[in-house]
Amino acid sequence: MKDERQKKTPFFTKLKEYGLSDITPFDVPGHKLGRLSNDLLDFIGLNTYLLDSNAPRGLDTLSKPTGVIKEAQALAAEAFGADHAFFLTNGTTGGIIAMIMATCRANEKIILPRNVHKSIINALIFSGAVPVFVKPDIDNNLGIANGLTFKSMKKAIDDNPDAVAILVINPTYFGLTSDLVQIVDYAHEKDLLVLADEAHGAQLYFSDLLPMGAITAGADIASTSMHKTGVSFTQSSILLTKGDRIDLNKIQSTLNMIHSTSPSALLMASLDVARKQMYFSAEEEIKRVLELKKEAVPRLNSIRGVQVLDESYANERGFLGFDHTKLVIKVSELGLNGFDVYRALKDRFNIQLELAETYLVLAILTMATIKEDLDRLYVALKTLSDEVYDHYDELKKIKFNYTFPETFVRPRVAYHAPHKIIELTDALGEVSAESIMIYPPGIPMLIPGEIITEQFLEDLAFYEENGSVIFSELNNGKIKVIDKDNWDKLEVYIDEL
Ligand SMILES: Cc1ncc(COP(=O)(O)O)c(C=O)c1O
CATH class of the missing domain: 3.90.1150.150 (Aspartate Aminotransferase, domain 1)
Known part of the structure; x- marks a missing residue:
């Protein structure tokens, strides 16, 4: 039985009303609800501009919702079977940074697979949490890394009794899901929080034909890209929580550190409407x-x-x-x-x-x-x-051995350590001070603090030859590495971090 209240779109409805209300706008945004014509307006139409407003009075405030945003978030939480939902206007990236910062303090351990998205590596730099990377299942025949099975997660939990949280990816980019109920139960038994990256998992909450969403499996918090596998606008995501292990005030205040003070009303309206659409259809x-x-x-x-x-x-x-x-x-x-x-x-x-x-x-x-x-x-x-098919030989076997480089220092230490820029050709054995990945998927081949291997250099050259989009800080064959000549300064940083 569907809940009729889900037909409401409190934020979108109010926003539309506001846009059509003939308001005299002496506030920002400066386009004043699309007063001046321009190429974009001519193409997308005035209505989009009418919805691009930022009026806390009546339209509520994302940083401290008490009105229509609060109502819209509550409907979203119910639709997902969560206790609370926070709208995100900078994607699951923002949700991931907030959930890790709000749950793991500096120097506390979090257990996670190494093949995580770059936003998680960045969250580790922000929070100072110590990653315990677990090697995911690697399929060298297909050249992909999958997720963590219960067995590998259990071992990591047993080996790290001082960890405070685990992070799971549900599902992986290639659609694999672990036995989350078992993982969650075991983690909770050991007093660990369960965080989920559900950048590719919004759909899981709305179909019995798909694997279970992390929140349904009992996870404490999940960052879910409504814009990827749901139907909202790009950059709009939802952070979901369940149970009482998560400090909601801390999540809100952390989100407020990350979010713009002018979050896009269009994105929030899109979340409100997409939630209704997904709930019913x-x-x-x-x-x-x-x-x-x-x-x-x-x-x-x-x-x-x-x-x-x-x-x-x-x-x-x-x-x-x-x-x-x-x-x-x-x-x-x-x-x-x-x-x-x-x-x-x-x-x-x-x-x-x-x-x-x-x-x-x-x-x-x-x-x-x-x-x-x-x-x-x-x-x-x-x-x-x-x-x-008849003209090509079998694909030349690429020497593809999916390995991750070894960690020398954790990402936060590498981020703060003294750096230098060198040629990639001289980089073998150096310690990276940056993340390098192909995008998509945005899963770093190398993260700050890892030792540069021959395998990494070969893989990077292979991806470059194949025209992949490489995300790195520098181009032209250069890389940012830790400056070992100033290592003594790094010692200071390690103590401080
Ligand atoms: C596994 C994974 N996690 C997190 C993200 C970040 O999500 P968003 O693009 O919504 O910020 C992505 C994006 O590609 C992803 O693939």
């Missing part, structure tokens, strides 16, 4: 999309050189569940790598995939996916396969 729409996928997968698998990963992959790797909205396609047997296919699909067929890895590509399905999308993907992959 996601279940049906996801069912529809999964049926489409069921029809599409055998067709895709019939293409020579193409293979879609399914739940059996997750189970073989020791994971409990698989998020079927992820369409993970192994393409290496075409004789092409994932990057070639990603580029070809975009440049020749106008198909934008989510990401490429060496051996595979990832397409994300959401409640807004339609049959034509999958049909076009089939035609494009079939065309590529017909062109190349």
Whole structure:
């Protein structure tokens, strides 16, 4: 039975009313609700500008909600089965930084997989928490890192009785989910908080055909990108909490440190409306999309050189569940790598995939996916396969050995340590002072404090050759490393941090 109260969109409704109220605006934003025409306004229309206001009186305040934002957040919490929800206007990134800062003090330990998103590494720098990185399941045949199984998380918890929190990724970018109920129960038994990165998990709360959301499994707090696998505007996410282990005031005050004092009303309205839409329609729409996928997968698998990963992959790797909205396609047997296919699909067929890895590509399905999308993907992959399958040799085995470099100092120490900039060609054995990753997925190959290995340098060169977007502080073959000649200063920093 659906709750009729979820039909309300308190923030969006009030915002619309305000925009249409013929207000005389002597406040910011300076466009004064779209008074002056410009190229953007001409394209998107006046209504968007009418909603871009920042009027605390009547429209409530994100930093201390007491009115329509509070009401909208409460509806969101209920829709997700959480106790509290905080709207985020700087993505799950903001939620992750706030949840780690608010739960782990400097020098307290947090257990987490090493293949976390860069926002988590940055949260460790902000908070000073000490990461206990656990090696995730690594599949060298596919060249990907998966998540943590209960077994590996349990071992890490047992080995670190002084840790205060664990962090789980639910699901991983490639859709794998762990036995969260077991992990959460064990962590709680040992008095640890459970934090979840659910950047790819908003849909899990709205369909029984998908694995469980972290909050449903009992996690204390989860940062959830409504904009990725839900249907809200880019950059809008929700931070969810459950139970009484989390200090809500601390979360709010930490969010207030991170958020702009002028959060986007458009993004908040988008969250309000997306929550309603997902509450009432996601279940049906996801069912529809999964049926489409069921029809599409055998067709895709019939293409020579193409293979879609399914739940059996997750189970073989020791994971409990698989998020079927992820369409993970192994393409290496075409004789092409994932990057070639990603580029070809975009440049020749106008198909934008989510990401490429060496051996595979990832397409994300959401409640807004339609049959034509999958049909076009089939035609494009079939065309590529017909062109190349008989002509290419097996893909030259890339010396791909998914390893993570060793930690020399933790990210916060490396961030504060004296630095120098050197050529990448001289970097072997140095300690990085920056994060380097390909984007997407934004999971750092190297983080501040890790020792630069030959493997890292080779992998980076490989990604560069393949035209991946590399996120790093510097370009032109340079890298920021710890300046060991000033190591004595670093000792001071270590004591202080
Ligand atoms: C696993 C993971 N965590 C966190 C984030 C950050 O999310 P957002 O883009 O909503 O800030 C991302 C974004 O790509 C991600 O993939």
